[in-house]
Amino acid sequence: MVVATRVRGPALDRPALVALLFGAAGVGYRLVLVLLTLPTSNSDEATFGLAALHIAAGRERPVFLYGQRYMGMLESYLAAPLVGWFGPGWPVLRLPLLLLYAVFLWLAYRLSRRLFSPWLATAVVGLLALGSERVVRDQLTVVGGRPEVKPAVLAMLLLAVALGEARVRHRWLATGLFGLLAGVALWSDWLIVPYLVVAGLVLVWAVPRELIGWPGVLLVVGFLVGAAPMIKDNLVAPAGQDSLSVFREISTKDGVAPSLAERLHGGLLQGVPLASGLCPMDGCARWAQWFGLLYPLLLVAAAALGLVAYRRAVGGAARVRAVARLALVAGAALTLIGYVRSPLAATDPLGNARYLSVLQISLPVVLWPLWRGAAYAGRGAASGAARLGGVLAGLVLAALAVGTVAATVTFVADAPALRAEERRARELADAVRRAGLSEVYTDYWTCYRLIFNTDEAVVCGVLDGNLTPGQNRYPAYWKRVGRAARPGYVVAAGSSAERGLRRLLGAQADAAVVADVAGYRVYHPRSAVRPWR
Helix, strand or coil: CCCCCCCCCCCCCHHHHHHHHHHHHHHHHHHHHHHCCCCCCCHHHHHHHHHHHHHHCCCCCCCEECCEEEEECHHHHHHHHHHHHHCCCHHHHHHHHHHHHHHHHHHHHHHHHHHCCHHHHHHHHHHHHCCCHHHHHHHHCCCCCHHHHHHHHHHHHHHHHHHHCCCCCCHHHHHHHHHHHHHHHHHHCHHHHHHHHHHHHHHHHHCCCHHHCHHHHHHHHHHHHHCHHHHHHHHHCCCCCCHHHHHHHHCCCCCCCCCHHHHHHHHHHHHHHHHCCCCCCCCCCHHHCHHHHHHHHHHHHHHHHHHHHHHHCCCHHHHHHHHHHHHHHHHHHHHHHHHHHCCHHHHCHHHHHHHHHHHHHHHHHHHHHHHHHHHHHCCCCCCHHHHHHHHHHHHHHHHHHHHHHHHHHHHHHCHHHHHHHHHHHHHHHHHHHHCCCCEEEECHHHHHHHHHHCCCCCEEEEECCCCCECCCCCHHHHHHHHHCCCCEEEEECCCHHHHHHHHHHHHHHHHHEEEEECCEEEECCCCCCCCCC
């Protein structure tokens, strides 16, 4: 008689179970936000959505964001099947990013547990499960780069560590996958370069000899395949339109040279707490800026712990883990230094804090000194000074958790106002369609959102406040509106654009108004009005 037995996988231990609950809560929280279109949409995101529509219809195969040749379009390609099947919609557009977030959580737990400890990994997942508006906007809105490059780097580090610990059966394939992830990440967002460099150094340290042979060839081939769209586009780009030139241009401001103190203030005291989820979108109060001051000190402490761990390591596997910890420190430090060097850190710290969202990759190593200090203080042999330091470390961890929860609650409390703003955008789109308009002129932040909300039934050309051509990302729309016999105008009520339009229309201004909705006025003049021609 043969008795059938069921083979079960290893049971989850307590830290893993708690992490699973935290992760499920984080994904569930964000699923609700996706369904409610929170955070609100904007024209940058709409441009990615329109690209997804064009990809699904076979009309375009964009490599970079329309009008911006450095931001990869992977997110549009991920959303294209869903948008093509269900039609344009913000929840549909954002669903792939929800999946990427779930993958990011899982990889963050795996790497944190491998390099540090099970309960620290659980704490990392718990903090990442929360989310202020700034954090969630970087995770769930389709504006390019950050949602996909973060899990890519975590996967690369896990592969490098696993290769160094000899835990990988198909080592050549793992090396090729490492290169592929690096190439795709570089195409998606150049901001991830510091982390790609340090992850590459970990791989070189882990398996230096293997990279001389066929695994090294597969590494290069994988990278070239992943970065192929970017490489091909840059080879044919006009002078000054290659990715590096465009990236340099947007990272600087002509004639603007903020002082180091101004850049440090914007980068550390505003950027780091915002990107870490401790502040609302309108900025960090003075009492909430403490983490920005502490962050560099935590990196220094983590670097010191990493060096000590490296010197005490016995065997190659332990040293690879120590090097991976130091890589997380170096990635965060290089990212922060690069950001603080840019004038953007001082000129608009609130708007540009999104460039620091990749610091979430290094969250485990930033918490490591605090975690070690709090744990050491609980030992019976700890001195009085060590116990005091441990208590302080525990208080800092508690303050970080409380601040993150508070910022998340603030975002949830603001949800009704944000939902009302999204409804106004829908009302405006419906009003324009009811007016029978299919070609209009408007400002940038209204234009592409309007096009996406109407499934391209309405297209627009972008004008600035002086009624001159503005940022028209997709030239086909501008040309179509330019050919229209009677294009309309959608202008914010009381804006400089409306005042200029009414001066041009003269006595016919009131008669040209066909809708007044959501803070906008829709004009449909009897004849075309194009003062820039």
